[in-house]
Amino acid sequence: MDQRKDNFDVLVVDDDAVTRAQLRFLLLRNGYDVTIASSGEEGWDMLQQRHFPIVITDWSMPGMNGPDLCRLVRENLDDEYLYMILLTGMTEKQQVAKGLEAGADDYITKPFDSGELLARLRVGRRILSLQRSMRETQLELHEMAHQDGLTKVMNRRAIDGHLSDAIARLARATHPSTVALLDIDFFKRVNDTYGHQAGDAVLQEVAARIRDILRKTDKIGRYGGEEFIAILESADVDDAAEVAERIRMAVQELPIEHGGHEISVTISIGLCEAPAGYSGSSALVVERADAALYEAKRGGRNQVVLGSLEPESHADEPLLKAAGAERLTADLAR
Numbered sequence: 001m002d003q004r005k006d007n008f009d010v011l012v013v014d015d016d017a018v019t020r021a022q023l024r025f026l027l028l029r030n031g032y033d034v035t036i037a038s039s040g041e042e043g044w045d046m047l048q049q050r051h052f053p054i055v056i057t058d059w060s061m062p063g064m065n066g067p068d069l070c071r072l073v074r075e076n077l078d079d080e081y082l083y084m085i086l087l088t089g090m091t092e093k094q095q096v097a098k099g100l101e102a103g104a105d106d107y108i109t110k111p112f113d114s115g116e117l118l119a120r121l122r123v124g125r126r127i128l129s130l131q132r133s134m135r136e137t138q139l140e141l142h143e144m145a146h147q148d149g150l151t152k153v154m155n156r157r158a159i160d161g162h163l164s165d166a167i168a169r170l171a172r173a174t175h176p177s178t179v180a181l182l183d184i185d186f187f188k189r190v191n192d193t194y195g196h197q198a199g200d201a202v203l204q205e206v207a208a209r210i211r212d213i214l215r216k217t218d219k220i221g222r223y224g225g226e227e228f229i230a231i232l233e234s235a236d237v238d239d240a241a242e243v244a245e246r247i248r249m250a251v252q253e254l255p256i257e258h259g260g261h262e263i264s265v266t267i268s269i270g271l272c273e274a275p276a277g278y279s280g281s282s283a284l285v286v287e288r289a290d291a292a293l294y295e296a297k298r299g300g301r302n303q304v305v306l307g308s309l310e311p312e313s314h315a316d317e318p319l320l321k322a323a324g325a326e327r328l329t330a331d332l333a334r
C-alpha cells in the first residue's frame with residue numbers, strides 16, 4: 001500500500017460536535033491527519049483550498065448536506081481523486097443509493113463501529129493507491145507516445161502537432177513566429193569514429209543544450225536522425241537568429257565527453273519566419289527553413305542561415321533564393 005503521507009489526510013465534515021470529537025480521536029490514534037469542518041459549506045471551502053484524499057462527511061447537516069457536498073466535489077474537483085464516505089443516520093439508510101449517486105464512494109451508518117470505519121478507510125486508501133498508479137501509467141504512456149526516447153525532446157509526431165497548431169494560430173496573431181531546423185554537422189563521423197553509443201551521447205547532449213537555451217514557451221522536437229526542429233512562437237527571425245546563434249555557440253564551445261573521449265561537434269541551423277496573419281501551410285515554412293539549413297551546410301556548416309517565405313524567390317534559382325539566404329555567421333568549421 002502506498003504510504004505517502006497525503007494518503008492519511010482526512011477531512012471530517014459533521015455538524016455534530018460529539019461525532020467530530022469521536023472521529024478526530026479515532027483517526028488521530030490510527031495515524032491519520034485530521035482536519036475538521038462543522039458544516040458542508042466550511043468543508044467545501046477547505047476542499048477548494050487544498051486536496052484531501054479522503055473525506056468523511058455527515059449526511060444530514062443544516063444548509064449543504066453530505067450528498068450536496070459529494071455532488072459539488074464530483075462536478076468541480078477532478079484533478080485528483082477524492083475518496084468520499086457518507087455517514088448516515090438510520091433515517092437516511094433507505095436512501096443510500098441516492099448518496100452513492102451523488103458521488104459518495106462508500107457509506108457507514110451511525111453510530112459507527114470503529115473497527116469497521118477503519119477497515120473502510122483502508123479500502124479507500126487501496127483505491128486511491130490504484131488510482132495513483134493508473135494515473136502514473138497514463139502519464140508514462142503519454143510520454144512514450146510524445147517523447148523521443150533517447151533525447152527526451154518531443155518526437156516527430158508530437159512536434160508536428162505543435163507546429164501545425166502554432167502556424168494556424170498565426171492567422172489571428174500580432175507577432176510572427178519562426179521555425180528552426182537544426183542539424184549536427186558530420187554526425188556520421190561521430191558514429192564511425194567513436195561508435196553508436198558515443199553518437200547517442202552526442203545527440204542527448206546537443207538536445208539538452210538546445211533545450212537550455214530555448215525559452216520555456218518554445219517547442220523542440222527530434223525531426224530525424226540528427227536533426228531537430230524548434231518552434232519559436234512570437235519570435236521574428238532576428239530574435240530567433242540570436243537564439244540560434246547562442247545554440248550554435250553552445251554546441252561548438254564545449255566538447256562532449258564520452259568514454260574518455262572529448263568529442264567536438266558543431267551544428268548548422270536554418271530559420272524561416274512566418275508572419276502574423278500567415279494562412280499558408282506549415283509544410284512550406286519547414287521547407288524554407290530546410291532550404292536555409294541546406295545553405296548553411298553548403299556554406300561550410302557551423303552557421304545560422306535565415307530563410308524566408310518571399311514568393312518571388314520561388315522560381316528560377318530554387319536553393320539560394322528560395323531560402324532568401326543570408327549568411328549570419330561565416331566562421332567556417334573545417
Ligand SMILES: [Mg+2]
Nearest residue numbers: 015058060061
Ligand atoms: Mg448531522
